[in-house]
Amino acid sequence: MTIDDLIDDVIAREGGYVHHPADRGGPTNMGVTLDVARDNGYFGDMRTLPRKIAAGIYRRLYWDQPGFAFVAEGSWPVAAELFDTAVNMGAGTAIGFFQRALNALNRNQQDYPDLKVDRAMGARTLGAFRAFRLLRGPAGDSVLLKALESLQGERYIHLAEQRPANEAFLYGWLANRIG
Structure with a gap:
């Protein structure tokens, strides 16, 4: 398994565009919230968030920046x-x-x-x-x-x-x- 596999799993689990009224995160696509998308340079319609951008956000914010690759060296x-x-x-x-x-x-x-x-x-x-x-x-x-x-x-x-x-x-x- 690789980080790309983990990202694929998250995107598959999160699904496509959702705007649930109870979700404080507002509109999301592939699990990426509007605020996170904007903070990471995406200013388009959340309904058309490119998968490549979502995958890049997941890798950068939730793998690279926290240093989880170092943990993976000991335990995937x-x-x-x-x-x-x-x-x-x-x-x-x-x-x-x-x-x-x-x-x-x-x-x-x-x-x-x-x-x-x-x-x-x-x-x-x-x-x-x-x-x-x-x-x-x-x-x-x-x-x-x-x-x-x-x-x-x-x-x-x-x-x-x-x-x-x-x-x-x-x-x-x-x-x-x-x-």
């Missing part, structure tokens, strides 16, 4: 989960979940020091991930993935509790984004 499944979470919740949220999960799995700092949950992928976060993988091996990926998905699921439920209009999306979020 973990990097893929972080990418998917970033697409749906933002890269900072995905990295924050990663840092929180690594902190919770370090056995009270016996395995590596706690991380500051600053929502930025840096040398310490990558070092903690390497230490986790050295200790737990590839089998640890499944536990780390469960922790990441648990945090993601809790966030979806919180969003629905805080804003009842989000209940329109909760079932789909849980069905399509967790597991």
Whole structure:
């Protein structure tokens, strides 16, 4: 699997043009919101957003800038989960979940020091991930993935509790984004 495969999967899952009245993101196409498209130089009609532009946005904002390729060097499944979470919740949220999960799995700092949950992928976060993988091996990926998905699921439920209009999306979020 490659980042291009992940992008293809996201675009297929997100579908085409949508303008749901309960979605604060407004018009979207292939999962790219109007504001994100504008911030990335696309000023055309969202109904005709070119796939190439959407794919470029996904790669730049949700893979390259957060540094998930560095995570992929250790674990492709973990990097893929972080990418998917970033697409749906933002890269900072995905990295924050990663840092929180690594902190919770370090056995009270016996395995590596706690991380500051600053929502930025840096040398310490990558070092903690390497230490986790050295200790737990590839089998640890499944536990780390469960922790990441648990945090993601809790966030979806919180969003629905805080804003009842989000209940329109909760079932789909849980069905399509967790597991």
